[in-house]
Amino acid sequence: MDIYVYPHEFDDFAVGQVIEHEQRRVLTEADNLLFSRMSGHEHPALFPYGSAAAGPVPVNPFLVLAIVGGISVRATSKGAIANLGWKYVRFPERAFVGDELRAITEIRGKRQSKSNPARGIVNIGTYGLTQDGRVVSETDRSFMVRVG
């Protein structure tokens, strides 16, 4: 496989490239607790606080979103001016404490801004996977970059 060349501006993004991100991350109880409490999550489906139930502890999907997004930044939006939004954010399966996350990003499209030719919009799809290949997040995101 080719080594990925980090993009700095619009012309550097090559539509069709699929990147296996280098960084991985084991999800810990501390990660889940800190992030969930900081965001204020109380819904038991997202953060089963106070549960003494045995078995694997499900991780807050928004933490999965944050980490998978974070892992992908260096290879995608590190030079971006701003994040524009997500076409979708999905969580096909739950991640659990102890799972190791990795991420794959596909460069899906890019276009120059109509109103400002010095700006471009890049569209990427990022997948979060566990060590056993479960897809725990799927996102389609757009961000704004410089042209030239």
Next chain:
Amino acid sequence: MPFETGSAPPATHVERYGMGAHDLVQGAVFEHETRRTLLDHDNTLVSLLAMNTHPVHIDYAYAAATEFGKPLAVSPLLVSTLSAIVFNDFRQLALRSFEIREMTFKVPVFPNNTLRARSEVLERSDGFALLALSGFKDTDADTGSAENRDTEFCACRLALCFAEPG
């Protein structure tokens, strides 16, 4: 004389916070009560916790030189905080899965902005609801104004799958 300890009175009431499936009626609008001020500390901590290397969140000298002139709130923290405000109000909902669709950021959010949320039920069927969700921020922290003016900073659809109460 020893303190009287070791026994609690029997409960006469049980606390049940939040709405459930019955409250998800098509056309219903919810102004979610909880608001949250995002601090610089929150933003830096979550950026680092999420391994996000974008300097606009963690390098204030870099951020000062951008067109925004200051650091930006990191998007996953915004989405998570906004969603928590909404999901907490539906704590009695037996949520099975959810999906965020068509989320767009309209204006930048900075540390020290105060966030709030509004949602509206657009579609409702058996075990399913589609909400329009809007995130608002105060502009006081940006302008120094004493008025509490809300600006919509993001909008999306929130699709919810849940168990109907039996």
